[in-house]
Amino acid sequence: MIGFDTNILVRFFTQDNPRQCEQTDELMRSLSVAKPAWIGMVTLLEFVWVLTRIYRIGQHEMVRILDDLLDRPEIVVERIDTVHEALNLYRAGKADFADCLIVASARDAGCDRVLTFDRIAARDAGMELPE
Numbered sequence: 001m002i003g004f005d006t007n008i009l010v011r012f013f014t015q016d017n018p019r020q021c022e023q024t025d026e027l028m029r030s031l032s033v034a035k036p037a038w039i040g041m042v043t044l045l046e047f048v049w050v051l052t053r054i055y056r057i058g059q060h061e062m063v064r065i066l067d068d069l070l071d072r073p074e075i076v077v078e079r080i081d082t083v084h085e086a087l088n089l090y091r092a093g094k095a096d097f098a099d100c101l102i103v104a105s106a107r108d109a110g111c112d113r114v115l116t117f118d119r120i121a122a123r124d125a126g127m128e129l130p131e
Helices: 006-014 018-030 041-054 059-070 080-092 097-108 119-124
Strands: 037-039 075-077
Touching: 006 018, 006 041, 006 059, 037 041, 041 059, 041 080, 041 097, 059 075, 059 080, 075 080, 080 097, 097 119
Parallel strands: 037 075
Antiparallel strands: none
């Protein structure tokens, strides 16, 4: 198994640098269930941030990209169940993926609730405003 940094994912999904994209495409073709790539939650979070903030990918398209990535059998994602929960929250509302991942991770850790001052995160990601 090999680990992927954010820029490998960005090159693969944006296809914006011919030389690096050729390398990335070849790398992706070389993966298999027996020899997968591993993506950590921090990498995934940074990937979503780069695509939504730098490349201006909208939420609907970002959900499609994440679905594609998570459905690949040759990709192992850290805490995949938590990531799926975060993706479902992200898909359903207007909260940032980061907020959704914070909520899903906190639930996975046994937290009863997550406090925030972010009203959108409270409304759409399941966080709560302090009383």
